[in-house]
Amino acid sequence: MTSSTPMEMVEIVLERARKLSAASLWCSIRKNPTRTIGLTILGAMVLLAVLAPGIAPFEPDEMGWRPFLHPNQENWLGTDDMGKDLFSQLVFASRISLLVGFAAATVSISIGVCIGLIAGYFRGWIEDLLLGFTDLFLLIPGLPLMILFASYLGPSVWNVVLVISILWWCPTARMIHSRVIQVREMPFIESTRAMGFSDRYIMFWHVIRNTKDIIVAKWSLAIASAMMAEAGLAFLGLGDPFQVSWGGMISNAFNRGGYAQDLWWWYVTPGAMICMTAIAFFLLAMKGGKASYQMEMV
């Protein structure tokens, strides 16, 4: 390079980095548009939740407007029966919905993965016992029990997480179990044992890595389902009344005159948010499923 000042060199490096990132970004978007769409929606939702105080024009429980206002310049989605700004509620509700989704999915998938892994890897009486236990849970009708639990434990966000995760690990355990019995018969497991690795190491390093595609797909679907279950519980009035989620907003609209007065923006917008987030996770899971299919072809 000819004589150039440090500033110029910095400029050149920055310019190259800009070009590179733009090109590679475009490339990855073209390669798998579903993932890009999914990630974009999800990113937007997470940003909304994280930056809620900055985005929402008012506090979610700030009262001071006339009730049942139609959308206007100040209150973009109007107000509810108590004169609270609905747009601010919508923004802040994303926090609760996403939190419940992530937490319940993570806990339920963790339980499911552990049980499926241990049952599939060790076989014998451990397998019979754990799978019997799983079948027992699968037989219990989910929704009534969820309602029972939620009403017994009292309305709280964490109780909703607990109820959803206790009831939802069973299909994951079943699925992971069937994949693990496939993986454990692969020759490399035996060769790893012959190299002196412990069962715990083989399970949590090799077997988990080879079931990762299923776990990720299942996890992203579980987040979407958990969010919808939370919406269902909140709609039935079993959520936390002080921390409104999207499902809670729909419930409020239903119980407090939103439907009756045909204020569709009150219940359609949170519904749309739930749908969009669920779709984002489904798109991401679809990508995972495809990768797993391709891996099996190799």
Added chain:
Amino acid sequence: MARLLSVQGLKVTFPTAQGPFEAVSDLDVDLDVGESLALMGESGCGKSVLGHAIMGLLEGIADVEGSIYFNGEDINIMGREKLRLLRGSSMALVPQSPSMAFDPVIRIGKQIDEMYINTRRADRKGSGPLSKERLKRVGFEDNERAYKLFPHQMSGGMCERALIAMATSLSPGLLIADEPTKGLDTASKIEVLKLLKRESGNRSMILITHDHRAPWICDRTAIMYAGEIVEIGPTARVLEGPFHPYTQGLWGSLPNRGMNTIPGSMALVRDGGCRFRDRCRLCSEECKDRQILRQISPAHFVRCCHA
């Protein structure tokens, strides 16, 4: 020389739907420190089972009776954890089908790293150079690149060499190579055999093989038939002047020796007499009696009354 391995009266029985199946019966074999032994015989004769039994890998799969003394300790009654610590560091197995013996989703180098990390011989940082050194030793000129490859990006020969690098990474005293030349082209076969010969220079090795040229890298050769050793002796004697009719039949079936295959198939009847007798051209009344390994020359034993 000091004795490293001593297998005494080994009997391995698999439970099957048709009742128990004896894959290895009353097998005795010794191996000194630094000595190498080739195991040959047709498929299903119990070679690999013997290798797995020595590694203690048949727990829960088959019933193993008898004693396997490794450095004076019987691994058949050893605790699971103690046996596990022995694997990899004191004795190692190079399994069959090298391309499937690696975890498909982890890079080769990382898998060799794990050998050092798992036994605390190196930390995550320190294991990389050690693994690369191992890869270089088994003939990867561009070991930086080989370190980063996934198993599916390697050919069969490369996988085999990487597997040998992994198995010998902790310098085990005993290396059991299970059909290391299976499915390789001639050049790769020779590469692998040369590598094994070099690696067995200062350690004991059991080489399980179907390749009639492979035993030449070993001191002794044992021929197995239906779960028994029928002939064992110095490689040159067994390969060039075999006494057992089965060994003679095996060599006679080679393309350059007339391709005279042995009629019939391996007997499943184990009645105490010679197991080869219904395929044997020398079969007589005496063959129905129990056959023992008889010494016919120094260090050369044959299980046949006609030898």
